Amino acid sequence: MAADVTILVLREPGADTALPLPEYQTSGSAGADLRADLGGVELVLEPGQIRLVPTGLRVQIPEGFEMQIRPRSSLALKHGVTLPNTPGTIDSDYRGPLGVIMINLGQQPYTIQHGERIAQAVVAPVTRARYVMAEALEETLRGAGGFGSTGRA
Numbered sequence: 001m002a003a004d005v006t007i008l009v010l011r012e013p014g015a016d017t018a019l020p021l022p023e024y025q026t027s028g029s030a031g032a033d034l035r036a037d038l039g040g041v042e043l044v045l046e047p048g049q050i051r052l053v054p055t056g057l058r059v060q061i062p063e064g065f066e067m068q069i070r071p072r073s074s075l076a077l078k079h080g081v082t083l084p085n086t087p088g089t090i091d092s093d094y095r096g097p098l099g100v101i102m103i104n105l106g107q108q109p110y111t112i113q114h115g116e117r118i119a120q121a122v123v124a125p126v127t128r129a130r131y132v133m134a135e136a137l138e139e140t141l142r143g144a145g146g147f148g149s150t151g152r153a
């Protein structure tokens with residue numbers, strides 16, 4: 001069974017109270033869909049354009065967790081509309097407006113409707129690392145090989 005984490009949500013002043021809060025579409029969905037709150041109007045994303053799209057929400061994520069903002073595959077596949085910073089990171093101490101950075105990589109303008117589901121929020125546990133200066137790193141078979149060093153096939 002999925003972990004039960006509570007995210008407190010505030011609407012921005014003037015946000016559309018008729019829009020549903022982020023919600024999972026099925027019992028097995030990993031992401032809760034986020035909606036564009038555009039003040040009742042639509043927003044045209046021209047090819048190549050990047051826009052910060054407001055959700056009208058602020059969130060409080062429990063310490064020890066983060067929220068990842070991920071694209072919707074349907075928008076990416078059908079329209080080339082995705083998120084240039086995916087996954088966007090929402091920190092547990094962030095209290096500002098939740099925005100979705102969108103880019104149109106398609107050939108046609110894409111019109112985002114007010115209330116449209118534009119992205120999905122995945123909540124995940126955070127591991128905090130301690131960074132320690134070392135004299136040397138343990139040797140491995142791979143060594144410094146990377147960026148395709150193992151070939152393609």
Ligand SMILES: O=c1ccn([C@H]2C[C@H](O)[C@@H](COP(=O)(O)OP(=O)(O)OP(=O)(O)O)O2)c(=O)[nH]1
Nearest residue numbers: 069085088089090091092094097098099100101
């Ligand atoms: O898609 C995103 C990504 C980030 N944020 C908010 C929440 C996050 O906690 C804050 C900072 O994001 P990030 O750490 O990725 O930005 P930065 O460029 O490193 O800025 P900062 O110096 O403010 O951390 O911006 C969003 O609303 N949407």
